[in-house]
Amino acid sequence: MGKAKFKLKEPNSKTETLIYLNFYYNYKRFKYSTGEKINPRFWNDTFQRVKETKQFPEYPEFNARLDKFQNGINNAYRRILNDGVQPNNAILKKELEAELSDNIIKQNKLSLFEFIEKFIEESKLVKKEGTVKVYKTSFKYLQKFASHLRTGIDFESITLDFYNQYIHYLSTKHNLSANTVGKHIKTLKTFMSEATERGLNENYEFKKNKFKTLREEADTVYLSVEELNKIEKLDLTALPRLERVKDLFLVGCYTGLRFSDFTQINPENIIDSKSLMQVRTQKTGERVFIPLHRVVKNILKKYDNKLPKAFTNQVMNRYIKEVCSIAGIKEELETTITKGGKLIKTPEKKFNLISTHTARRSFATNLYLADVPSISIMKITGHKSEKSFLKYIRVTQEQNADKLLNHPFFNS
Structure with a gap:
């Protein structure tokens, strides 16, 4: 039974x-x-x-x-x-x-848009502000698409034909990048999945393999140890705002923490007896332990273990580009992005590609190049699989070959 x-x-x-x-x-x-x-x-x-x-x-x-x-x-x-x-x-x-x-308790039959409105309101109580903002933006695009089609969009509307039309609409009408389009498709699948769980939807086309989330490898960069040394040696005391940003950014580069975490470090996070830092990350709630690098120790000592108040993420992103420019990180790179269905190539100075998230990526890449085991780095970055971790780090073909030169297989 x-x-x-x-x-x-x-x-x-x-x-x-x-x-x-x-x-x-x-x-x-x-x-x-x-x-x-x-x-x-x-x-x-x-x-x-x-x-x-x-x-x-x-x-x-x-x-x-x-x-x-x-x-x-x-x-x-x-x-x-x-x-x-x-x-x-x-x-x-x-x-x-x-x-x-x-x-049976009959649920009021909600339309897709009525459900999304209800789901967003519920999410305000349990989801992070950034997540709710993504939901709202995706919903606005769905509403605009409905107006464009001059027809209603309901659960049964979400088919593979809808998927292809919607991607074309977002790419051409709104000139969104492939990754942004993919984000809105992912959110739509979230709406549909949640409605299915609640017994409101019986259309499962969104689960088909062809109803996939688009993703294009972004032109993200990392800062090498040599470049980080250039930043560390900068004397920006005459520009207090940049001095503050420089120090906070370097802490991120040598701890691998996200912006939301490395800007909240306080004395309680420091275990001096073991030269460790312990932090419960905001995004996942996991507790991570990170060895204190020399650079981090010096910065913490400078501020008595209580880092200065951070600017907003957007302001930090603007100021850190200034810092990297002053440090001479001006290598010219070619960036590519698919927008409006077309591949666009643009030359760009490296300092213009630096953001607060570059700190976390630099940490992971530099440790990987220093032959620290992937599993040890993942314990700090929070990646669940080596596959996702290896996509995250930035290692060129030449750097990969240099690492292999010292491998026993090539020296036997």
């Missing part, structure tokens, strides 16, 4: 979250949205029911509705077996809904 279990969609949420029915049978899992929502603080995970508490007085009726779901899936599964039918998720869904009939 199968086994039914109830699971909260977001068990750590501070607000109401959906309850899913999971039914396990024949080494398979059938997942079904009950349409019921509960604040996790009222949920008893051991008994798979709402807690019997005065703070949630409607618990008897709520648990009775969950009982109907559990009895319904058990009855549906038993009936399928009695009929001699091999059960699968599609058959289970049909039989469960037939079993529940009028007892």
Whole structure:
């Protein structure tokens, strides 16, 4: 016999979250949205029911509705077996809904755009501001595309034909780069996936391989140890704003931390006895331990272990270009970007390509070139696979060959 279990969609949420029915049978899992929502603080995970508490007085009726779901899936599964039918998720869904009939909690049928609006509002409570901003921007482009088509866009509209038309529209009408178009496709897939999880969407074309997120390797650069030494030696005391930016940037280059993390370092993060820094990263919540490089030690000593207040990321990006220009990092490079469906090549001075994120990429690349094991670097950068890590670092073919020259295979 199968086994039914109830699971909260977001068990750590501070607000109401959906309850899913999971039914396990024949080494398979059938997942079904009950349409019921509960604040996790009222949920008893051991008994798979709402807690019997005065703070949630409607618990008897709520648990009775969950009982109907559990009895319904058990009855549906038993009936399928009695009929001699091999059960699968599609058959289970049909039989469960037939079993529940009028007892099922019917969700109000939202259109795609109504759902996206609702999802964005919910996301403001649990997602980072930057993520919500991406959702809003992607939604605006979808609305503009609907106006362009002079027709509504709903769940069933999201087909491979839609995908091709939408990519062409974003690329030509709005002249967006391939990576920006890819970001909006990725967000659309997020909207569709979330709606599917909630039982609002039954169109799965967005899951097909051809409905892919576009991605073009960006012309990102890194700063070599020699270039970092040039920056370190700059005397910018006459320009306090640049001195501050220089020091913060170098901390990023020698710790591998993101801008949101290396600008928040304080004395509590420093373990002097071990010459280590420990930081819980804002993006992933992981705790990382980083050996203190000589440059970082000197900068921390300069500010009594409390780094100066940072400018905004945008201002830092502008000022760090000034710093790198003064340091003479003016090598001319050719940049390429696909925009409006066309490959555009542009000569650019290297200092103009430097941003706060260059610090993190420089850290990873310089350690890799110094033969530090990838797994050790990934423990700091947070990359989950070596494949994604190797895409992240910037090593030329010549640099790769130089590394291999000392490998035992080429010296045997």
